[in-house]
Amino acid sequence: MIKSIDPSRQKRFSIAVLMIVVLAVLFWTGSRYPALDEKAMMSGAIQLEDPLSFDAVVPIDAAMSTVEKIGYSTLNWLNTNKKGMTFGVLFAATFLTLMGYVTQRGFRGGFANAALGLVIGTPLGVCVNCAAPIARGMHAGGLRAETTLAAMIASPTLNVVVLTLAISLLPFYLVVVKIAVSLFIILIAVPLVARLLPDETRAPSPDVPAPQGWSAQELGQPSIEGLGLAVAGVIRDFGRNLWFILRMTVPLMFLAGFLGAVAITLLPGEMITTLPYGFLALVVIAAVGLFLPVPIAFDVVVVGVLLAAGLSHGYAMALLITLGSFSVYSWFIVTQSMGLRAANLMAGAVLISGIVAGAAVQGWHSYQSRKALELLTGEAPLTQPFMAAAASEADGSLVVTATPFAPRSASADTPFVRLEATKIGIDKPVEFSMRDMWPPFWEGRSLSSGDIDNDGDLDLVIASTEVGLYVYANDGAGQFSRVDVAGGPLDEMPVFNAVLVDVDNDGWRELVVATYRRGMFVIENDAGQLRTAEPAPLQTRADAVLALALSFGDPDQDGDLDVALGNWAAGWYRRIPGEESRNRILWNDDGVLTGARFTDLPGIPGETLSILFADINADGNADLLVGNDFEIPDYYYLGDGHGGFDAITFQDGLVEHVPTTTMGIKVADLMNDGVPEVYAVQIAGRSSGVSDRLKMQPLAQYCDAIEQADARATCQENMAIKRWYKSGNNFNPSYASKCQTLLGRQAAECKAMLIKDLAIQKRDPKVCRLIPADQWVAQSYCELHFAPPRKITSAEADAALPQIKRANVLLESETAGGPLMDSAAARGLEVGGWSWDTKVADFDNDGFQDVYIVNGTWVPNEVSPSNLFFHNKGDGTFSEASGAFGLEDYLMTAAATAFDMDGDGDLDIISQPVNGPVIAFVNAGQTGNAVVLGLSDMRGNRDGIGALVTVTDDLGVIRTREVQLGGGFMSFDAPEVHVGLGQASRIVSGKVRWADGVETPLPQALEAGNRYQVSRQ
Incomplete structure (x- = not known):
């Protein structure tokens, strides 16, 4: 790829590379990866303080007016994204500066350039919003469209810590599909989208001309500039590029945060978990996910929360694809740098991928659920609904x-x-x-x-x-x-x-x-x-x-x-x-x-x-x-x-x-x-x-300190089950066969618990009656799940x-x-x-x-x-x-x-x-x-x-x-x-x-x- 550096700018190139390395290391070690590690640690314990952010400067209260909710949610979004966005802007300006010192900025093949974007974007560890300014800087610096778009998608979707978090929170097959679809978008869809773009967009000339500096005659020096002049030149170039990135991206960032807050406040989010699966609803949910500008790992966490609350697996899959891969901010930046056609094609590629993945997962999940019920129930007798045991309502010195x-x-x-x-x-x-x-x-x-x-x-x-x-x-x-x-x-x-x-x-x-x-x-x-x-x-x-x-x-x-x-x-x-x-x-x-x-x-x-x-x-x-x-x-x-x-x-x-x-x-x-x-x-x-x-x-060490042999063996047996068993709506029905590998009591309980999970996933209380009669506790879990809640009055x-x-x-x-x-x-x-x-x-x-x-x-x-x-x-x-x-x-x-x-x-x-x-x-x-x-x-x-x-x-x-x-x-x-x-x-x-x-x-x-x-x- 970059095989030619402007000979007169070698020192500037080296300084710019050093700036990129220092900037990336400071961000990765001081902010991004510690924060992602913390989220991975908390995993199932994470709670969202704001519907669009992890943490809230001002918690959103139900008593607030709509305008207040939108305003404070925008503020919380800006606070959550401030470090990543700062890094994105600085990295974009530095990268744009670096590109001014090279003469070749890409491969000839579109797929090779997409692969380059994958390599650049994956370790960055920034959200789709923070990746947008970086993509802007890359494209302005002359990198091809395939590279910039691939890097923008890869950064939030394929980060290793985010994927680790996903594995801990979600059924494993959803994570596999997410990775596969993300790679498809990056390596296949992006090059195809780029082919439909004008040549000047696909392989642009730098928006900011390569710096010229002072001539050797003007300086009265040899053609190779000294270190002091190189440093001064880099500072000057970086300042000009930083101002360019700030002008082009920051106002749109504020607008995107505001629009996201408007959308998340006005949409009836609480309805999504009880919404029956349907194709039209799938399209709408995928589109909402495509629009919202969420922080990194937010897609994984919110889908985990919604899935546990009863979200259909097809909807969950669609959100996993669209929610963190693209956003209204991405659309703004791509429109600005590559044109409306590029932005619409890219949004369409992500949206269609999410819809197709969601529909496929829903169909596969329904099929696996039917197979699991057949495997788990066998000839189990039907039981009557469980009822509670009978119970009648001195002198002071x-x-x-x-x-x-x-x-x-x-x-x-x-x-x-x-x-x-x-x-x-x-x-x-x-x-x-x-x-x-x-x-x-x-x-x-x-x-x-x-x-x-x-x-x-x-x-x-x-x-x-x-x-x-x-x-x-x-x-x-x-x-x-x-x-x-x-x-x-x-x-x-x-x-x-x-x-x-x-x-x-x-x-x-x-x-x-x-x-x-x-x-x-x-x-x-x-x-x-x-x-x-x-x-x-x-x-x-x-x-x-x-x-x-x-x-x-x-x-x-x-x-x-x-x-x-x-x-x-x-x-x-x-x-x-x-x-x-x-x-x-x-x-x-x-x-x-x-x-x-x-x-x-x-x-x-x-x-x-x-x-x-x-x-x-x-x-x-x-x-x-x-x-x-x-x-x-x-x-x-x-x-x-x-x-x-x-x-x-x-x-x-x-x-x-x-x-x-x-x-x-x-x-x-x-x-x-x-x-x-x-x-x-x-x-x-x-x-x-x-x-x-x-x-x-680490959970892997949970049983290690137990001294009693019998206690440790029981502990290890249960932890082995815990590694694959995610209960309720998070359960993967293809794991039904794992009950066959268990012995005695564990095998019988496994079948009963999985039938309960399938009933919850299918939202069908009649499935509870398929639980064997001797597993009354699991049947009780199942029936209580479907018991009606009590309505809360406005006075209460x-x-x-x-x-x-x-x-x-x-x-x-x-x-x-x-x-x-x-x-x-x-x-x-x-x-x-x-x-x-x-x-x-x-x-x-x-x-x-x-x-x-x-x-x-x-x-x-x-x-x-x-x-x-x-x-x-x-x-x-x-x-x-x-x-x-x-x-x-x-x-x-x-x-x-x-x-x-x-x-x-x-x-x-x-x-x-x-x-x-x-x-x-x-x-x-x-x-x-x-x-x-x-x-x-x-x-x-x-x-x-x-x-x-x-x-x-x-x-x-x-x-x-x-x-x-x-x-x-x-x-x-x-x-x-x-x-x-x-x-x-x-x-x-x-x-x-x-x-x-x-x-x-x-x-x-x-x-x-x-x-x-x-x-x-």
């Missing part, structure tokens, strides 16, 4: 006793030591199979700590969807032994929540159990023996699916514990549930909890993942916080102390905003100022500029609390009861990854409460994130310190319980990962003093749930702790009050405000190093 802490755990290199829990006697096996690769089963099972036998040691209960319950007795030194409980009906039920709580106020903690579609139960504690053979049913909604969130408190202040049910229905693909997901409070009548008396909570039913009784306005009454996943906002209800609740509305102005995908809610005094903060966690980490606080490990929408994405929320007020404003970013708590259960406690006994977030998801991705520990620095800010504290863990984890399992005065943690063994984090800290208080209320609920303890140490620091049971995610901590004191040696004064609002002062000073039992007579 304090006595304080002290017990010294046990000696501290042995010191270690880090404050916590991570162990597989088998080493401390917790022998629960890994229970995960293909049936569990769908919500809620992929989200783990509950953990609950508490004293079952009243021996003073904290025991452990783990819920199981395989055997019902695992119960472990603590020997007091942090070693556990499994309790053989009597067999009963729960053995055959999928138990998700099992909570130790004294519901009958007899001093012994019962188990409240919630199952998947089998109802709820109370297991009596008979003097330390759990009567698992005779669980008493709790009356709940007849159509209830699962109470995935539970919280206990005494909101009516009658002395016994009531329970709030956070109901969940389907999640993920369905997103907006029906009335079956309405939350409810079951009222306890004098220690009898049957569910017969209840209150349904007002508002829009949501997919509730967290619920918590806590006093957020310090008025002495239990309030109720509800954390919902997806579009249905969280609800914060203020309690009146008599069982009544009023929802805080948008119009009240008391809550700035809440998360969109809330998974855990905690209320605690993080600042030691006596005013509680509300911390709500969600999927928190931006798609661009992922915080370095997020720690990622108007009253809803505002939502934000991609950041955790820390709501705090200057005074108790004041407006709650988000300070998470300022405090260092906005990032949490795919956050689940959250612990707020003083884990190093320095006197300040820290934050621990367990992390991860089974959603398709290429990495597994670590749990995150945010250490309270004591100045109102937090620093991520999971590595320094020994709290890293890259197993996907949703549930954990924090309690002092060895009695040494510091908090240990037990977590239950998905597809991994139970993990123990033993606190080996050697610093800081502490006291632990256990409450015993003979006039109210026995464990003092809902009580607020306020203490002052001998250094004058005041701390408050509320006794809560709930919040977080499927995690229930023993109801003890742990107070780290730092360097203080004693509590000099304090008081307890009990759940009934009565305050009682502590009768004596409390020395550090002891566990105190505080009893109200």
Whole structure:
């Protein structure tokens, strides 16, 4: 190609080449490839902050006017594209400068020139919009039309990181078709289009004449110019070319962004996922994709999101071709540089390719779906629609006793030591199979700590969807032994929540159990023996699916514990549930909890993942916080102390905003100022500029650190399935034959799960009945997916609390009861990854409460994130310190319980990962003093749930702790009050405000190093 350089311009040529290399390296290493790597890491966790951009300077709010949405979306688009567009303009000017120093700028053959464009464009890693100025500069510099058009298409479509992201998010065959069609457009369509162009367009002369410089006679020097003159000449040439590119491309860039914002705002995008496949609709969707000027990788991400939401595969394929390959901006630039004919032909080639690919994929997918159903169903009997199991809708003085802490755990290199829990006697096996690769089963099972036998040691209960319950007795030194409980009906039920709580106020903690579609139960504690053979049913909604969130408190202040049910229905693909997901409070009548008396909570039913009784306005009454996943906002209800609740509305102005995908809610005094903060966690980490606080490990290493051979083998078997199985609408029906390679239970579950996926893809609930009768869980998934959502009224929408994405929320007020404003970013708590259960406690006994977030998801991705520990620095800010504290863990984890399992005065943690063994984090800290208080209320609920303890140490620091049971995610901590004191040696004064609002002062000073039992007579 370029075999001739102007001899008089060799130094200029070398300088221009160096400029291109430096510019490309700076862009690739400082911006483009780190950003693409971050998107590849986040993959399934990416959320779009703007309909046309990854990140938003100003988030688009539904309450905005159309003009505001268009304006802000344009601003967000410009912000997202600013780095790529800057590189595009600079690269174009530099390349144009370089071309001025060469005399031959192409091959003779059109296909060879297209191949050259492929080689130039693929590594550039810029979006179709950013590639347009580069193409303008290349064409202005004299490169042939085939080269410039091929480079413009290749850069956004064939980048290796973008393709890696596509493989992680999309069915593999869609990625293969995308690559094949992109190569066809670049190597075949582009040369054919170029042949239809005039010769002067196809092989142009440079728009900007080659620089002439000063003659040797004028300079009085030899004909070979010196380095100084060469540098000056390049600067002059570059400046002139830069001004040319800026004039030609930047105004059109602003226009394209504005037009894209207009289109995306006015088009009914929410309808696309439910639109039945049709050829006319395919043409329209492909044309819209051709028009929109999207950032690099946006096509892959948005198609992944839409496909998961139910988009037809033909539409998805068309968008994969048109959305990132061409745009209105490309059309502007090609029209400007090559003419209207070239722009229309190029747009037509991309559009037709997208339409043909979409139609072909839709036909092939339908054929493969029919074949898959034949292969999977065989002679399977039809089953009737699954129905839920039948379920009917003293004087107040304090006595304080002290017990010294046990000696501290042995010191270690880090404050916590991570162990597989088998080493401390917790022998629960890994229970995960293909049936569990769908919500809620992929989200783990509950953990609950508490004293079952009243021996003073904290025991452990783990819920199981395989055997019902695992119960472990603590020997007091942090070693556990499994309790053989009597067999009963729960053995055959999928138990998700099992909570130790004294519901009958007899001093012994019962188990409240919630199952998947089998109802709820109370297991009596008979003097330390759990009567698992005779669980008493709790009356709940007849159509209830699962109470995935539970919280206990005494909101009516009658002395016994009531329970709030956070109901969940389907999640993920369905997103907006029906009335079956309405939350409810079951009222306890004098220690009898049957569910017969209840209150349904007002508002829009949501997919509730967290619920918590806590006093957020310090008025002495239990309030109720509800954390919902997806579009249905969280609800914060203020309690009146008599069982009544009023929802805080948008119009009240008391809550700035809440998360969109809330998974855990905690209320605690993080600042030691006596005013509680509300911390709500969600999927928190931006798609661009992922915080370095997020720690990622390649998914291929997921099972490597597991020590137990059986656990590791189970883990590897499931990860092998995960590599090919993308569920729901993302499923590739040609993979149906893979079920034949599995054995036993996995094979049967594979067939059932794939039939469910095919039903979702075909949008045909009748296919659900083809699932074999013994696979009722998969059939339940399938039928719930098609259950009708509940319509949202305009009044409900108007009253809803505002939502934000991609950041955790820390709501705090200057005074108790004041407006709650988000300070998470300022405090260092906005990032949490795919956050689940959250612990707020003083884990190093320095006197300040820290934050621990367990992390991860089974959603398709290429990495597994670590749990995150945010250490309270004591100045109102937090620093991520999971590595320094020994709290890293890259197993996907949703549930954990924090309690002092060895009695040494510091908090240990037990977590239950998905597809991994139970993990123990033993606190080996050697610093800081502490006291632990256990409450015993003979006039109210026995464990003092809902009580607020306020203490002052001998250094004058005041701390408050509320006794809560709930919040977080499927995690229930023993109801003890742990107070780290730092360097203080004693509590000099304090008081307890009990759940009934009565305050009682502590009768004596409390020395550090002891566990105190505080009893109200």
